[in-house]
Amino acid sequence: MDKKSPEIVALRNIIEQSVEKVMKTPSDFDFLSGVIWERLHEYISPTTLKRT
Numbered sequence: 001m002d003k004k005s006p007e008i009v010a011l012r013n014i015i016e017q018s019v020e021k022v023m024k025t026p027s028d029f030d031f032l033s034g035v036i037w038e039r040l041h042e043y044i045s046p047t048t049l050k051r052t
Contacts, residue, residue: 019035
């Protein structure tokens with residue numbers, strides 16, 4: 001799936017609004033990984049999150 005597809009852009013916007021942070025730097029993705037762990041008790045690597 002293309003990173004610029006409307007579905008991916010919409011999902012990214014929803015996630016950024018939910019955590020009140022724009023995902024730009026590697027530390028932002030570390031933060032997002034931690035938020036996912038806290039909320040869902042599921043681990044997703046920051047590297048995996050950076051891919052989309």
